Amino acid sequence: MRLTPTQMAWRAAQDIEDGAYVNLGIGQPEMVARFQPPGRQAIFHTENGILGFGEAPEPGAEDWDLINAGKKAVTLKPGTAFFHHADSFAMVRGGHLDVAILGAYEVAENGDLANWSTGPKGVPAVGGAMDLVHGAKRVAVMMDHVTKDGKPKLLSRCSLPLTGVGCVTRVYSSLAVVDIEGGHFVLREKVPGLSFDELQAMTGAPLHTDGPVADLIAPEL
């Protein structure tokens, strides 16, 4: 029993407050916008220069001057604002964003994040990730708990090139919700039916607890 990427996005969305300014990383985190709880309205920032954009248009109705950081078409909403790149990253680095939710290859118990390079092979690409991890008030990661071949992605120290040092405070994984506090992983929620020891065996650093561990249950989506 594990959460799908859609369910992880749903879980991450439950922690976003009404009125929060939020940046969602390219790929799976983009789905978080679809699951805002009723009565809450976050304002989404995309680093290419839009604040308060809407969902994807119908196929055929795309305007290619109106795209998000993933280069996918989005739409206008009442209250949308455009700005140039220096203003966009002033919003990021200047501490004006409330939340950034990013994907990751690895997260370490000291909060280090690796999400831009898998090593010297291939073409390196960084985009805005290194800026986002130092700007948002809260930097969370949404990712599978283990790699495709079953290796832990939550580690004592990252093995891949870092995106940022000591920047992540919460991980929404396919198996658990884990906070990073004082250089430790603190388990907050885990999927039902999975024992603490089983989860620990799939985690590359000690899991601590601080009070009860809740069941991580997401609706069928």
Place this chain on the structure above:
Amino acid sequence: MDKTLPDLATAVAGIEDGMSVMIGGFGGSGAPIELIHALIDRFLATGHPKNLTVINNNAGNGHVGLAALIEQGLVAKLICSFPRSSDPVVFTEAYKAGSVALELVPQGTLAERIRAGGAGIPAFYTPTSYGTLLAEGKPVEEFDGRFYVQERWLKADYALVKAHRGDTLGNLTYRMAARNFGPLMCMAAARAIVQVSELVQPGAIDPEAVITPGIFVQGVVEVPDPAQEEALNRANAHHPEVPA
């Protein structure tokens, strides 16, 4: 004073071998496709300009625009943040073959370096990249208990930018997210050449709506109904066109 240029060939005529050229756009939005293709056409006709250093957020997509500029062999070095795309074959092959050098810069740092270049600020400190490979060799300084990396300004000989409306004095507006790097690159280049979808007389743009004031712009050329890179790629376009 009239900054209007008669045609695209004239607009790109001053770019010489070895120059640095900022090219606006984020992915396809704001990419000045017609200016880039005019530069390629000049190169194919005359062998110049070559060995360009190009500054853009990305590395092109498909076989038009920036990708075509690389594919046709005008580019020696690329300074960018994200040289990946849905169809990145041109840059990827050139990079792996060693024919194009890459300087990878975090996106916000790239924007701020360009802004600093245009604003006369030779260096600044940013938290971005601290403790990472991209900070290696750069001075680090502690301010109020946090560590910051020193980054230097970025300037260029030319900027090629796409705007929406422009007047003959070079005052510009942009269209939606196509604004992205345009206002910064106009500031940071010795000569900013802008293609506008609509060229108007001074006074036709509300002064309150001007995004780039004309002082940052040296030349304006009208390109009505400009091509969108995304649409060209969906049609599998190439520049120059390849026989079917």
